[in-house]
Amino acid sequence: MATEDTVDQLLQHLVNTLVLGGTYALLGIGLTLIFGIMNVVNFTHGILYTFGAYMMFIVVHQFGLNFFLALPTAVVAGWLLGALIELTLLRPLRGSDIDTTMLVMIGAWIAMQSGALWIWGGVAKSIDNPFPEAPLVIGPVSVSWLRLFVLCAAGVLIVLTYSLINLTKLGKAMRATFQDSDTAALMGVNVSLIYTSTFAIGSALAAAGGALLGPVYVVFPQMGDLAAVKAFAIVILGGLGNITGAVIGGFILALAEELGAGYVSSGYRDAMGFLIIIAVLVFKPTGLFARAERVG
Amino acid sequence: MRRIVPLLCFAAFASVPLWLQDPYLLNALITTGIFIIGAMSMNLLLGFTGQLSLGHIAFFGIGAYVSALTSLGFDAEIFGGYRLVHAPYPPVAGFALAVVIAGLCGYLVGRLSFRVRGAYFVIVTISFAEVVRLIALNWVELTQGPLALTNIPSITIGLPGLGYLTLKTKLQNCYLVLTIAGIAYLLIYGLVHSHYGRAMRALMENETLAVSVGIDVTRALTLTAVISAAIAGAAGSLYAHYIRIIDPEVFAFISTVTMVIMVVSGGKGSLAGPVVGGVIFGLLPVFLRPIMAPEAQWIAYGLVLVAILFVLPRGIVPSLAPKLAFAFRLAKPKPVIASERTAEERP
Numbered sequence: 001m002a003t004e005d006t007v008d009q010l011l012q013h014l015v016n017t018l019v020l021g022g023t024y025a026l027l028g029i030g031l032t033l034i035f036g037i038m039n040v041v042n043f044t045h046g047i048l049y050t051f052g053a054y055m056m057f058i059v060v061h062q063f064g065l066n067f068f069l070a071l072p073t074a075v076v077a078g079w080l081l082g083a084l085i086e087l088t089l090l091r092p093l094r095g096s097d098i099d100t101t102m103l104v105m106i107g108a109w110i111a112m113q114s115g116a117l118w119i120w121g122g123v124a125k126s127i128d129n130p131f132p133e134a135p136l137v138i139g140p141v142s143v144s145w146l147r148l149f150v151l152c153a154a155g156v157l158i159v160l161t162y163s164l165i166n167l168t169k170l171g172k173a174m175r176a177t178f179q180d181s182d183t184a185a186l187m188g189v190n191v192s193l194i195y196t197s198t199f200a201i202g203s204a205l206a207a208a209g210g211a212l213l214g215p216v217y218v219v220f221p222q223m224g225d226l227a228a229v230k231a232f233a234i235v236i237l238g239g240l241g242n243i244t245g246a247v248i249g250g251f252i253l254a255l256a257e258e259l260g261a262g263y264v265s266s267g268y269r270d271a272m273g274f275l276i277i278i279a280v281l282v283f284k285p286t287g288l289f290a291r292a293e294r295v296g
Numbered sequence: 297m298r299r300i301v302p303l304l305c306f307a308a309f310a311s312v313p314l315w316l317q318d319p320y321l322l323n324a325l326i327t328t329g330i331f332i333i334g335a336m337s338m339n340l341l342l343g344f345t346g347q348l349s350l351g352h353i354a355f356f357g358i359g360a361y362v363s364a365l366t367s368l369g370f371d372a373e374i375f376g377g378y379r380l381v382h383a384p385y386p387p388v389a390g391f392a393l394a395v396v397i398a399g400l401c402g403y404l405v406g407r408l409s410f411r412v413r414g415a416y417f418v419i420v421t422i423s424f425a426e427v428v429r430l431i432a433l434n435w436v437e438l439t440q441g442p443l444a445l446t447n448i449p450s451i452t453i454g455l456p457g458l459g460y461l462t463l464k465t466k467l468q469n470c471y472l473v474l475t476i477a478g479i480a481y482l483l484i485y486g487l488v489h490s491h492y493g494r495a496m497r498a499l500m501e502n503e504t505l506a507v508s509v510g511i512d513v514t515r516a517l518t519l520t521a522v523i524s525a526a527i528a529g530a531a532g533s534l535y536a537h538y539i540r541i542i543d544p545e546v547f548a549f550i551s552t553v554t555m556v557i558m559v560v561s562g563g564k565g566s567l568a569g570p571v572v573g574g575v576i577f578g579l580l581p582v583f584l585r586p587i588m589a590p591e592a593q594w595i596a597y598g599l600v601l602v603a604i605l606f607v608l609p610r611g612i613v614p615s616l617a618p619k620l621a622f623a624f625r626l627a628k629p630k631p632v633i634a635s636e637r638t639a640e641e642r643p
Contacts, residue, residue: 041415089602096609098414099348103560104605106553111598118591225549229426232419267434274423274430278408281420285412 008140013258017251019147020258022154023209025250027227028234029161029243030205036241037178037198039098043105044085045206046228047112050221052078052207053214054120057127067130071153071211078207079200086199091192116221124218150212157208158247161201165243174198178241206231226270233273236280239287249288252276305571306478313470321582322466328578329473330535331551333480335558335570337527340484342556343565344493345520346500350418351405351425353552355525358401359394359532360542361432361439364448366390367537372438387451391533398529399522406521407514422549429547444543451537469538476534480527485567487523492516550594557597561604563611572613 027049034042052074059070089108093101131145165171176184177194185191210224217223234253238245253273261269280287316322338352369384409420432439439445451472452462463472487493495516498506507513536542554577562573577597584593608615 035415041418092606099346100605100609102348102415102418103556104602106556107598107601107605109598110550110553110601111595114591114594114598118589118595229422233423236416236419265434268430271427271430274427277419277423278427281412281416282408285416 012141013262015141015143017254017258019151021251021254022151023213024254025247026154026205026209027231028246028250030202031231032235032241032246033198034202035235038195041102043109045231046224047109048078048203048206049210049227050224052210053219056211056214057125057219060127074211075204075208079204082203083196083200086196113221124220126218127215129215230273233277236277313467324582326469326473330531331578332574333477333531334528335555335574336480337524338555339559339570340524344496348418349421350552351421353547354425354428355398355528356532357547359398359529360536360546362397363390363394363533364445364536364542366393367449387449387537394529394533395526399526402521402525406518429544432544444541446541448536448540557601563613566613569611569613
């Protein structure tokens, strides 16, 4: 019987991985776009995740609107905040070195996180959801309806982003800017606009991640810090600017965390992301699926 | 001029505890001094090799924990039932060990991560700090986890002919911190003006050229990382024996950010930069405290960091020093060189 239990436990871990990985992939895609196309180490990514979750909370609890209406609101709000950050902070700094923009982003992150703490307080908040309490049980594994919805929504957003990048004219311009921004500009691509759109889209995806995971866990001002580091781990794992890599990286990180928490120690669950970062950068600095030749 | 100004500043700092009696301000001064030592060590890496170590607090925290555990003693299981038991040693031994072990960690991080530079180096160092924090949080048997290590003894020093002196009062700690800060400053000064310092500068200006004339990149960077980490470890040890209680919160990322703000605002790559930035930002909370809520203070911190990068991207000292030097030299009959110098230093 023991072996059957082990198999069941493993299956449950795999299902959890799938749910968690979808949201991680969203975070990773957003960051890899910004990092890859704009060469900006976006430390505000975590706070946009937090922002998305709080938008969800506000719309559901303070405005009393529908849960499914709150989700797109959070995404659009993230998109707007991202565009605002790009226009006010990053556009004037175009051409300065990567350290300067990184420090500016750190400053913005601290200011915004403290702002969140000031406005909403440090007490964790939970968001009500319309799904039934009883989980969906399929054979040995059980998964809550909310988590299932999170996975589906994340999947839809990933597919949408993928199509945006690969099928639309904007996506083509983004890919051109990623390859060579000077040449893209010469070909008539409005690079400034591409940068703003990229940052806004990346931010919207981060906000979507927060809005989806907010109801699953709880919402508090520092929730984005770990999310941001995980997003960095995913980007490094998947290779710079590589969207498919980010999706795979998201699921690998989720798997490592689930197995680490299940079989090693739950205290070290969050260490997995960091260990992955260190291991990948030490042994294969270009990421697992990268096309890029050189790093740094 | 180059030697007189730091000496005057040192003397001015040394005189402060004599006329300042308020214990709250003295406390702020001591913790600021400790953080300035940390900021100076970070400046060595950021300002002179261009590598931003955003996990710098890890070396500080490792120094604090090593020093505290050495002087408290511990009994913890390492691997497979083997137990490591350690009897309490004097705090000075803890300080020495903190410097050595933090330096070793600097060596490890340096060796492993200088294969990647720029943004990746930043992320590796953050990850390192977070892993260390999680270990401090979860290895409860050794570190007491969130329950914190308490009753850490104050540093005791042996004076020849006078017996032993335990540094318990704020005044004594103030001078201890000032002494260590002075030693750290001299060490960094010596390193920067040595053969290695020139190699580091060459690397930062043009790595390809530096390599082509025979500079060993990894060696120069690793040496810098070791010294930088060791100084940060010393600062951590001072912190542990002064505050006398440490928990995994010493690894908080925000402390690294505080150091970054000190370095960047004062001026990276200038020896006086972290001191100037440190004094301003270390004492700012003291003055903001009566007028602002803590959250609002942090908002102000973030905004000030952004503003400094926009207005004075090179920092206060490098932006203002040429002007001061110009004013200073106008009084003497050497205006031509001075104006040339300011013209050259304008971006």
